[in-house]
Amino acid sequence: MLNYTRVENLSASDVARLRGRYEPLTESVRALIDATIRTEADDDAVAAAKAEIDSATARLRSSARDGSFGIQFGADGDPMPWGNAVIGVRNPTAPPLVISRRADGSVRSDFYLGAAFEGPPGHVHGGVAAKILDHVLGDAVSTPGIHRLTGTLTVRYLRLTPLGRLSAEARISYTEGVKTYAVGHIADDDGPTVEAQAVFIEPRWARE
């Protein structure tokens, strides 16, 4: 069984305060990641930057949880999937995606992928597209309190996806017992670049 932790003494305003503390830090690390990939700085500048980075890491490690972030909930039920590799506001490797649900039940996200997400030169890594689609399709089939896990994901690459501003959409296609089928895609300004379909299964422990 997965460990979803409810932090009993954390009010909604506490959750907002913690987000205000850690989200700008995470944004700074995202900018650093981009600079680390693109820099042409010389030995001295790189050594000076590395010393500052190592100092920052030591400060942050002076008080840190053991293991990964997990998924925590505040006392008021506010979910904090802040470490998540796709949507985590405290995970510098996440774009992060902000996913919104539309009136028809489908979900959509507009996002930007820069140098950190590259595969073929100037283009999104095919695996990154698969990563994003897995999450967006999973979001389309999920409702609060029901944790659905991917059974099978199929990704079809129509053409290369350029780095830059992109969008993703997904919706449920149909449900059959404990299985829910979803479809979706990633698009640039000229239309879809990658399509996906997936079947999600409500795990046995979540049905009991």
Added chain:
Amino acid sequence: MLNYTRVENLSASDVARLRGRYEPLTESVRALIDATIRTEADDDAVAAAKAEIDSATARLRSSARDGSFGIQFGADGDPMPWGNAVIGVRNPTAPPLVISRRADGSVRSDFYLGAAFEGPPGHVHGGVAAKILDHVLGDAVSTPGIHRLTGTLTVRYLRLTPLGRLSAEARISYTEGVKTYAVGHIADDDGPTVEAQAVFIEPRWARE
């Protein structure tokens, strides 16, 4: 057509020197990413860390290429896919995977996934598993000078993949004209957790 850049005046020893300059920097940023997710430091410590990070970013940006890293080659043909989202030694969001080819033509990588790769609490994000499998299967079907792009990738989740030490393997299953089929999996100490199959297509521009 994709832009693979050969840097004419970059010898093998220049490539080694550049790697020696930037790889330790990237490792430091990976440690910072982990600390950023797991820290419970207070406002003052976070503000001090953020100031150091922003200073490091400014130093690195003082001399930086436009756009993403791309794939460059030294004058001696040494490939530098250093910005790649899965294997890039200069991409802090890459684990990075080191993939080796065995005598039978199959490929294998042993790697570690920590807090930055989380989806379900304590476990690898399903999309991260798909991202890694896309790359490893792609590596299995590639030979120097032939750039194969994923056509369709199917990922089957057998059980949750725990964060920690993992391995991935892939091999060609068969080839049919311009299409090459590959299979592979990710495994922990107890065996496979995620399986994948994919078809790769040699793009038209690479056939001419």
